[in-house]
Structures are given as C-alpha cells and as structure tokens.
Amino acid sequence: MSGPHDPPQGQPAAQPEASTEAVNRRAEVLPPNTTQASLLAAAAGVPKIRMRGVKKAFAGKVVLDGVDLEVPAQSSMVILGGSGSGKSVTIKSILGLVEPDEGVIEIDGVDVLRLPRRDREALGDRIGMLFQNGALFDSLPVWENVCFKLLAQKRIGRAQARDRAAEVLAQVGLAASVGDLSPSELSGGMQKRVALARAIAARPDIIFFDEPTTGLDPIMGAVIDGLIVDCVKKLGATAVSITHDMASARRIGDQAAMIYKGRIVWEGAAATLGHSGNAMVDQFANGEREGPIQMELRR
Ligand SMILES: Nc1ncnc2c1ncn2[C@@H]1O[C@H](COP(=O)(O)OP(=O)(O)OP(=O)(O)O)[C@@H](O)[C@H]1O
Numbered sequence: 001m002s003g004p005h006d007p008p009q010g011q012p013a014a015q016p017e018a019s020t021e022a023v024n025r026r027a028e029v030l031p032p033n034t035t036q037a038s039l040l041a042a043a044a045g046v047p048k049i050r051m052r053g054v055k056k057a058f059a060g061k062v063v064l065d066g067v068d069l070e071v072p073a074q075s076s077m078v079i080l081g082g083s084g085s086g087k088s089v090t091i092k093s094i095l096g097l098v099e100p101d102e103g104v105i106e107i108d109g110v111d112v113l114r115l116p117r118r119d120r121e122a123l124g125d126r127i128g129m130l131f132q133n134g135a136l137f138d139s140l141p142v143w144e145n146v147c148f149k150l151l152a153q154k155r156i157g158r159a160q161a162r163d164r165a166a167e168v169l170a171q172v173g174l175a176a177s178v179g180d181l182s183p184s185e186l187s188g189g190m191q192k193r194v195a196l197a198r199a200i201a202a203r204p205d206i207i208f209f210d211e212p213t214t215g216l217d218p219i220m221g222a223v224i225d226g227l228i229v230d231c232v233k234k235l236g237a238t239a240v241s242i243t244h245d246m247a248s249a250r251r252i253g254d255q256a257a258m259i260y261k262g263r264i265v266w267e268g269a270a271a272t273l274g275h276s277g278n279a280m281v282d283q284f285a286n287g288e289r290e291g292p293i294q295m296e297l298r299r
C-alpha cells in the first residue's frame with residue numbers, strides 16, 4: 001500500500017513551513033489538546049484525517065471495501081449512508097476501536113495503525129466521541145461521566161471536575177444539578193446531551209458525533225447543531241458527524257460524504273445535499289423510495 005514518497009512510519013507526512021508567530025496566534029484559539037505537531041501539520045495543509053483503501057470484514061461479511069476519505073483540519077465533515085452501511089465502523093476505525101484489515105489511516109499525517117500502542121493511546125486523548133447509543137456509565141453520577149477521561153487520567157481533581165462538568169452541562173442546556181443524577185434517571189434526550197457534554201469536556205482536537213441529534217426535539221437539535229459548529233469555528237476542532245437528519249447535516253457540515261456498499265461514492269459541499277446532482281445522494285437526502293439505491297431489507 002505504501003509508495004516511495006510515503007513518510008517513515010510514525011512521522012508527519014510533510015515538513016511544514018510555518019512561522020512560530022502564526023502557530024502561536026492560532027494556539028490561542030485552539031483547544032488545549034491541540035499539539036504543536038498538529039498545528040504545524042495543519043499549517044502545512046496536511047489533512048487532519050486521511051483514510052486510504054480502508055477495508056474491514058466481520059466474519060467474512062465485507063463492511064468497508066476500500067474507504068478513501070480526507071477531512072481537512074478545523075472543518076466539519078458529515079457522513080451519510082443507509083443503516084448498516086458502515087458509518088459507525090468507519091469512525092470506530094479512526095478511533096482505534098475497530099482494527100481495519102487493510103489500508104492506511106493518518107491523523108496529522110501520522111500513520112496511526114502502525115503506531116506503538118502507547119502513542120496510539122496518547123492520540124486517543126485528543127479525540128472526543130459521542131457514541132450512537134450514548135454509552136454512559138450507569139454506576140457513575142452524570143458529572144463523573146462528563147469528566148470521566150479527565151478524572152481517569154488524573155488531569156484534574158474531583159472538585160475541579162465538578163466545576164468543569166457544570167460548565168459543559170450548561171453548554172448543552174442542562175442545569176448543574178443534573179450532574180448529581182444517575183444516567184438512568186434521565187430522559188433519552190438528556191442522556192444524549194450528557195454524552196455530548198462528555199465528548200467535548202476534555203476540549204478534544206478531533207470530535208466524532210455519531211447521530212448527535214437523534215431523539216432530541218427539533219429546537220434542542222438545533223441547539224446541539226450550534227454547539228457542534230462552535231466546536232469547529234470557535235475551538236478550532238475538527239468534527240466528523242454521522243447523521244440521518246438532512247437539515248442538521250446542512251447546518252453542521254462544511255463537506256459531506258456518502259458511503260454506499262463499503263466505499264465513499266460521493267463527496268461535496270454539505271449545502272448541496274438534496275440538489276447535489278448525484279442521483280444517489282439526492283435520493284438519500286430527499287428520502288425517495290425510487291432511485292439508484294436499493295435498500296437491503298433482509299440481512
Ligand atoms: N463489532 C462488530 N462485529 C460484527 N459485525 C459488526 C460489528 N460492528 C459492526 N458490524 C456490522 O457492520 C455493518 C455496519 O455497521 P455500522 O454500525 O457501521 O452501520 P451504520 O452505517 O453505522 O448503521 P446505522 O445507521 O444503523 O447506525 C453492520 O452489518 C453491522 O452488523
């Protein structure tokens with residue numbers, strides 16, 4: 001898979017020319033988890049995330065069949081596709097929760113699949129994830145859920161974590177008192193917002209949102225969309241979101257990509273969804289039964 005111009009393993013792909021002043025200026029508006037290396041990579045135009053030929057099969061069933069995707073730094077990408085098309089598996093592959101069978105995944109130009117485990121874990125500290133099913137820990141109160149990573153890594157003390165949790169809960173429209181409840185005492189929409197708060201609490205450099213607004217009322221959905229946009233525009237994070245909600249996709253995405261039969265079949269501006277000129281994308285975005293996409297209803 002590698003070519004003569006590929007960088008050595010674990011090294012950034014390019015030697016960027018960026019002035020220290022420019023980097024420092026950007027550092028003020030970027031989240032603390034952004035490393036100097038990632039700032040330099042962004043300044044050199046290296047994509048934040050790059051997937052090439054990523055393949056994954058489960059028990060002989062091909063799910064990813066050569067995914068190629070690039071997400072520029074500090075941008076927001078939306079991934080579309082039918083249920084079971086491999087959207088969550090794509091994100092989990094970048095996160096390191098699913099090990100691809102083939103292909104290359106680079107973050108800031110670094111080949112993550114070939115990094116030593118410790119370096120890969122360190123990279124994970126810079127990534128936030130909102131899981132499709134929330135995945136909150138019922139045995140912990142909400143505030144500990146929200147600051148779970150920061151506490152587990154002893155990056156902050158418990159008193160500080162309570163304050164940080166209250167701050168992030170406010171961002172997702174929840175009162176500080178919710179912090180003392182157990183996730184099982186919350187409505188589905190509240191759990192979603194707590195999961196979102198947990199995804200952003202450590203101010204990650206890259207954030208994955210898997211169905212961030214599913215199950216929320218339309219107004220709360222719009223609030224959450226605004227928050228995702230803020231993470232990118234104000235904090236300088238890079239966001240990759242999976243959504244079936246086209247209004248939301250247009251609001252949060254700079255770019256959109258569609259996955260079908262294990263490959264990315266279209267990429268374009270999220271604003272064009274529904275009138276992109278690509279029959280598959282427009283069928284999907286407009287929810288039309290007839291069109292080139294034949295849904296597999298039996299699996
Ligand atoms: N850990 C796993 N073991 C076995 N099969 C898996 C695993 N994870 C995913 N799959 C299979 O891979 C396929 C794609 O799953 P994925 O979760 O990526 O779908 P999706 O595009 O996110 O769908 P949805 O929109 O319904 O969430 C499915 O057929 C699923 O059963």
Ligand SMILES: [Mg+2]
Nearest residue numbers: 087088132210
């Ligand atoms: Mg999914």
